[in-house]
Amino acid sequence: MLRPIRTLAAAAAALALVSACNSASTNGTSPGKPGDAPGNTRGVSDDSIKVGGIVSMTSASGYSKKDTDLGAKARYLRANAEGGVNGRKIDYLGAEDDGQDPAKNLAAARKLVQQDKVFAVSPMSSVTFSGADFLEQEKVPTFGWGTLPSFCGPRHIYGFNGCLVPTPGGTLNQTWPEGIGQILGGARGKSVAIIANDSDAGKFGIRTFQQGFAGAGFTVSYAKASVPATAVPSDWSAYVKEILSGSDGKAPDAVVSVMQTPNNIGLFTALKRSGYQGLLSDPTDYDPGLLAKEATKQALDGVHVLLQFQPFESADPKMAQFKADIKAASGGQDVPLSMHMLTGYMSADLFLSIARKAGKDLTVESFQAAAQGFSDTGTLVGDRAEPKGQKDSFGCGALVQLRNGAYEVSVPFKCHEPVPFK
Secondary structure (H helix, E strand, O other): OOOOOOOHHHHHHHHHHHHHOOOOOOOOOOOOOOOOOOOOOOOEOOOEEEEEEEEOOOOOOOOOOOHHHHHHHHHHHHHHHOOOEOOEEEEEEEEEEOOOOHHHHHHHHHHHHHHOOOOEEEEEEOOOOOOHHHHHHOOOOEEEOOOOHHHOOOOOEEEEOEOOOOOOOOEEOOHHHHHHHHHOOOOOOOEEEEEEEOOHHHHHHHHHHHHHHHHOOOEEEEEEEEEOOOOOOOOOHHHHHHHHHOOOOOOOOEEEEEOOHHHHHHHHHHHHHOOOOOEEEEOOOOOHHHHHOHHHHHHHOOOEEEEOOOOOOOOOHHHHHHHHHHHHHOOOOOOOOOHHHHHHHHHHHHHHHHHHHHOOOOOHHHHHHHHHOOEEEEEOOEEEEOOHHHOOEOOEEEEEEEEOOEEEEEEEEEEOOOEEOO
């Protein structure tokens, strides 16, 4: 039932078609009332459930989340091999490439709903989510990595590990500050600098992590979303100078980057060349594929990477199942694992778990009813619960460090009590 990923040329043609008819509603409801009809079953037949994805397969910087699509495919393949969901197989269309472009993200969402008529979008993984309002309006269950505000609050949008960018009244996941505090021997008397891209995700990241690190007892000496989001700087000296002078003229004990790999390579290389000896950390660079290039391996050596799931090095049987599923989806080939694979896999897993609970009579309404009382335990992201996850994170994570060309667990997977977000 799974279909291959479309070529970029086909995607471009489809997006052009969507732009010409994007005001139409094809979910079987009357204009002005998207998804409101009782028993809305868009994308559901007697024997299948149609699902699509939106992923930044390409970007201007060369950064790609394409492995997210493979992770989702792997989970859906196993679900189908096990008989599907309440007798229905998953018809996974693959992921649309939004190129990290807001206009393409919205166009992809419109295409999946209005042209492909999917029941759900899972996974959605990008630094932009301009299609969120449209998907919520159309009542499309949507699952992805909850690093954007749109995953926090809307009724039909779910983060696979909860809401990571909460609104006031929500909570903050403390895995990162607590983990770094553990490595440094405690947060008391320690300082941290936080840097991000000048984007919506970067600005929210600065706001949340600044509060989280301060709440853990750190002094935040620098916190700016100042790096261009569309191009990697060729000269990092100005950023390094600002970071190392901080607010008190002293170098911080830790530098935390809320950016993607190309930026991290440039920043960390510049910091090391300046003589900086403190701790370096980011939430992105857990990818054995990065180790193929010697320059990349050297730039990221010693960096502690935040994970919000069990490390690949874990002995958990569920991790062994994940690896087996990825291998099966790759045609029996051993491929380097990446955090993006697990993002797609766990987005699909949460969707499948709720759909299974909804029962044979699957509609948007029955799916939402099942989500409202959903919970399970011991997954690769810890304990899950909805609608809690639409306001709070699931609170679990780990840190791994790249040392001498291999990743090692520096802080084991653990669930931390979240703190209120103000």
